[in-house]
Amino acid sequence: MLHLVNKSPYASSCMDSVEKYAHKGSPILLFEDGVYAAMAGAAFESRIKEIMGDHEVYVLKEDLAARGIADRMVEGVKEIDYAGFVDLAEQNKTASWS
Amino acid sequence: MKFGVLILEGPYQHESSDSAYHFTKAALEKGHEVLRVFFYQDGVINSTKLMEPQADDRHIQRQWSELQEKYDLDYVVCVAAAKRRGINDDVIGPGFKIGGLGMLTEVAIEADRVVQFGA
Amino acid sequence: MGEEEKGEKLMIVFRKAPYGSIYSFEGLENVLIMGAYDQDISVLFIDDGIYAIKDGMETEAVGIKNFSPTFRAIEAYDIEKLYIDKDSLESRGLTVDDLVIQPKVIDAEEVESLMEDQKNFFMF
Numbered sequence: 001m002l003h004l005v006n007k008s009p010y011a012s013s014c015m016d017s018v019e020k021y022a023h024k025g026s027p028i029l030l031f032e033d034g035v036y037a038a039m040a041g042a043a044f045e046s047r048i049k050e051i052m053g054d055h056e057v058y059v060l061k062e063d064l065a066a067r068g069i070a071d072r073m074v075e076g077v078k079e080i081d082y083a084g085f086v087d088l089a090e091q092n093k094t095a096s097w098s
Numbered sequence: 099m100k101f102g103v104l105i106l107e108g109p110y111q112h113e114s115s116d117s118a119y120h121f122t123k124a125a126l127e128k129g130h131e132v133l134r135v136f137f138y139q140d141g142v143i144n145s146t147k148l149m150e151p152q153a154d155d156r157h158i159q160r161q162w163s164e165l166q167e168k169y170d171l172d173y174v175v176c177v178a179a180a181k182r183r184g185i186n187d188d189v190i191g192p193g194f195k196i197g198g199l200g201m202l203t204e205v206a207i208e209a210d211r212v213v214q215f216g217a
Numbered sequence: 218m219g220e221e222e223k224g225e226k227l228m229i230v231f232r233k234a235p236y237g238s239i240y241s242f243e244g245l246e247n248v249l250i251m252g253a254y255d256q257d258i259s260v261l262f263i264d265d266g267i268y269a270i271k272d273g274m275e276t277e278a279v280g281i282k283n284f285s286p287t288f289r290a291i292e293a294y295d296i297e298k299l300y301i302d303k304d305s306l307e308s309r310g311l312t313v314d315d316l317v318i319q320p321k322v323i324d325a326e327e328v329e330s331l332m333e334d335q336k337n338f339f340m341f
Contacts, residue, residue: 001329001332001333004213006113006114006117006216013264017232017263017264020304020325021263021325021328021329022329023326023329023330026329031117032113032114032117033113062120063113081124082120082121082123082124083124083127083128085121085124086121086124086125086128086130087128089101089121089125089211089213090099090130090211093211093332093333093335093337094211094213094214095329095332095338095340096213096214096215096216096217096340097340098106098114098216098217098340102337104339106240106341138243138247139239139240139243178243178246179243198250199246199247199250200250200253200254202247202250202339203227203247203250203251203254203256204254206225206227206251206336206337206339207224207225207227207254207256207336207337209337211337212337212339214339214340217232217233217240217340217341
């Protein structure tokens, strides 16, 4: 199952829910304000790295660019565009944690 | 693949409608079918042609309407949610139609995947 | 008709608190409509969604309709697969005795499995 997260981890408990309910191996896509979760050098970095031990973490390029943090991603996060988002949604059922 | 799209947030206040638009467009460009875009909760407000954003901003209703025209898409604005928020046949833009909430169940039955934006 | 003979598996997930926003109320409207389609419907309560079925609500003073009694009606719509996350209840200091309906209590681990088992589901 693909878990969609569109809220900043500093403002919302969405990531807590995903961590709690997502099975090991289920991919996570960060988009909209969710992309802030994957920023290097930030308070959430250690958490996202832990999460990346159990899940593939994708971030939506368009939303990264819009927020000026494209060059600040934690290593190992996979950047995709909307076409890639569609591919992920084709391969997985999706759960929207807003 | 047969996709359905569900939008729960209104225009501008949240990015959900923009994300749903880009997702829908990308799915169509990849050759997927989008059986229906269902506008529910504050998502119904995306349909109003009364919105007048500043000239240098995107016009959310118009970009949805143009996508509908290009691909002959089915846009359903939930009647119960619309009534609550002052959206009716007089204000909806081209390509949108007001319909029952059952049309969301229908697309959940028929589509391989309904992707939800907002909540 | 046995549950196996029903149509597609569809689920509504409640994960937001009532009254502070309209998500759960309109989610409930969706459950009632889905119930009319003779499909294999499940309803799941997780996170703050469990507050939507707390008993003893008195909403007159906030002027918003108390919709919790409507949850009792969903069994009349032939929707009997009701689930609630154990940890969401416990961490909020509630038990099933505090609720207007008695969903089956499941572990967090079962939540994604239940979602994966559906043809489609929505979260409100």
